[in-house]
Amino acid sequence: MNKIFKCSLIASCLLMQPIFSVSADSRIDNLIEALDKVKISGYLNLTAGTAKNDKPFFDYDKKLSTTNETWGGVQIDFNASENLDFTLLTKFFAESRPYDDSFGVDLAYLTYKLSDQTKVRAGILRVPLYKDSDYKDTGFAQLWLRTPELVYANNKVQRHTGIEVLQDFYVGDGTIQVQAFYGQNEDPRAKASVNSNKTFIIDDIMGVHATYTIDEHLFKVGATTRTEPGELEDFIFVNDAGKQRLHVNGYYAGGRQTFYSLGYGYDDGEWKIDAETIFEITDGSRQDNGKYYGSVGYRFGDLTPYIMYQYRETLDDSKRGQGTDVYEAADGTKSFFNTQKSIEQSIISLGARYDISSNLAFKAQIDRYDHEYTFVNDRVIELDNTLYSVSLQAVF
Structure with missing residues (x-):
């Protein structure tokens, strides 16, 4: 009886094997189909730099640093x-930045395609203020070692949580993409300035930008606006001497700031x-403020020297x-703001990019920095420094 049972069991298993095989193959096919829907990519910037003197420049001094601008x-x-x-x-940082975790979510959004020419996005999105906003931190995508700091440095308008609409128009041989958006963003800097548990929101971040691409040319124009977070009363504090003071964020609270931008790019494979x-x-x-930069590079095969002025x-x-x-507090204490009457800053950069492969580049750059403050009492302060940097930048 046991022998008959064993033979029956073996025969049943043999008969069922194709069924299990089909089921396994089906699960594998489903897994492959699901994996085909997922794409994983990324970038990495490994940068080292040192300044000529100890006056900070991009957070660099005379000590060589390999973490200030290393992230991915x-x-x-x-x-x-x-x-x-x-x-x-x-996004992760080799060295944690003020108000940023060493690792966190940079962008997270859904994209719904209404048609071949219309898309809607919602979530944590990039503010399209700059010509190169989409890949500001992806160094490999740019000619330079770093984006032009005097123009691109405004952490309060880098991203927003909200919605945007992208609409393409075909005009002759070119394409115009109009990007309209609306959202808000938390401002941890305001929170830290008064050591408060209150959450400060940069409200009504919105704008419209248009990008026209034709052949080797790119033109971009647009406007972005936002409101400084909080109210004046949120930023009043008592100093060590027991006097009331107003933090500068309180003096600016509620102010509306608008950014008007105009950009141009040209790339024919040789000149950029x-x-x-x-x-x-x-x-x-x-x-x-008025901010300006221009750069020119020329490709000699895999080597591209360039010059940039900001x-x-x-x-x-x-x-x-x-x-x-x-600002005069209730106790008569006065706080003075905008004591700098005028500010002039300039950076001239010389650099070279060498493309090691299709997804790996080595860059070297020298930046000469000049800064002049003129105060309301006509006192003038002039600062200068030189930064030497090298970087290995990759995408995958």
Whole structure:
């Protein structure tokens, strides 16, 4: 009887084997199909630098640092359906930045394609203020070792949580993409300035930008606006002497700031030319600024030397004078703001990029920095420094 049972069991297993095989093959096919919908990519910037003297420049001094500008990110794209995609970009720093975790989520959003020319995105999104906003931190995608700091440095308008619409228009041989967005962003800097548990929100971050690409040319124009977070009362504190003081964020609280941008790019495979202008205009007490840069590079095979010039200046110097920006507390204590009447900054950069492979590049760059402050009492301070940097940048 046992022998008959064993033979029957073996025969049953043999008969069922194709069924199990089909089921296993089906699961494998389903797994392969699911994996085909997922794309994993990323970038890495390994940078070392040292300055000529100890006056900080990009957080560098005479001591060689390999962590100030070393970071990377991993991006996961999931194609949920023919029209719906999900994107997640994480970012890590070799050295934790102020107000940033050493590792965290940089972007996370859904994209829904309404048509071949219209897309809607929602989630944590990049603010498209700059010509190279989409890959500001992805050094490999740029000619330079780092983006033009005097133009691109504004941490309060790098990203937002909200919604945006992208619409393409075909004009002759070119394409115009219009990008409109609306959202808000938390401002941890305001929270830290008064050591408060309150959450400060940069409200009404919104704008419209248009990018026109034709042949080797790219043109971009647009405007972005935002409101400084909090109210004046949120930033009043008592100093060590027992006197009431107002933090500068309180003096600017509620002010509306608008950024008008104009950019141009040209790349014919040999020459690469970039230029950008941004005007920062405020209806409050914050200074108005004009920011400009231009760069030219030429490819000799895998080697591309380049030169870049950046300049920043205050535009409303006549508004500032002694006693024009003062806050008087209830106890009679006065706080003075905007004591710098004018600011002029410039950076000239010489560098070279060598493409080791299709996804790995080595860059070397020298930056000469000049900075002049003119105070409301006509006192002038001039600063200068030189930064030497090398970087290995990759995408995968």
